[in-house]
Amino acid sequence: MDIVFNCPNCDQELAVDQSGAGSQIECPSCGETITIPAASKVTTGSLPANSPAPTAAAPSAINTSAAAKVELHLKVPVHDKPAESLIGKAKPPLEVVQKGAGKRLRIRTIRRAACIENGHDLFDDKVASFLQDVGESNIISTHVVGYEQFDVGIQKIMTDYGLLIIYRG
Numbered sequence: 330m331d332i333v334f335n336c337p338n339c340d341q342e343l344a345v346d347q348s349g350a351g352s353q354i355e356c357p358s359c360g361e362t363i364t365i366p367a368a369s370k371v372t373t374g375s376l377p378a379n380s381p382a383p384t385a386a387a388p389s390a391i392n393t394s395a396a397a398k399v400e401l402h403l404k405v406p407v408h409d410k411p412a413e414s415l416i417g418k419a420k421p422p423l424e425v426v427q428k429g430a431g432k433r434l435r436i437r438t439i440r441r442a443a444c445i446e447n448g449h450d451l452f453d454d455k456v457a458s459f460l461q462d463v464g465e466s467n468i469i470s471t472h473v474v475g476y477e478q479f480d481v482g483i484q485k486i487m488t489d490y491g492l493l494i495i496y497r498g
């Protein structure tokens with residue numbers, strides 16, 4: 330009595346002597362090492378019962394391996410590519426926006442002479458107020474500057490000072 334079953338790899342119908350049940354053979358069609366199914370499954374019926382048992386086993390084996398392969402193949406690109414594109418493409422624009430687009434390097438020079446109102450020297454107040462507006466984290470550096478200007482009122486060249494502030498804003 331022969332066991333008739335289908336190769337789980339290539340679906341080739343194979344007939345093997347019942348004594349071969351449970352042993353491994355090489356499929357003559359595809360060369361895959363396959364296990365001959367037990368005779369009990371086969372003997373429950375001729376063809377209709379035969380095919381369901383082996384084909385039920387075979388397709389499930391194929392399906393699981395195929396599903397596993399498909400799953401693996403799908404998971405890698407599906408998970409990796411969007412993640413890469415999100416991280417790789419989204420990050421730089423954000424940094425560019427934060428550092429480049431919104432804020433520019435700016436320079437402000439505050440001269441002491443320009444801070445004198447009604448005889449009061451408001452230089453310190455104006456500088457403090459300006460630095461406060463810019464915000465400490467946006468101040469890159471400050472430089473004391475000296476300058477000379479011709480004072481029309483007293484017809485003399487006056488030496489004065491101010492503060493040059495480099496900041497982001």
Ligand SMILES: [Zn+2]
Pocket residue numbers: 336337338339340341356357358359360361
């Ligand atoms: Zn085969």
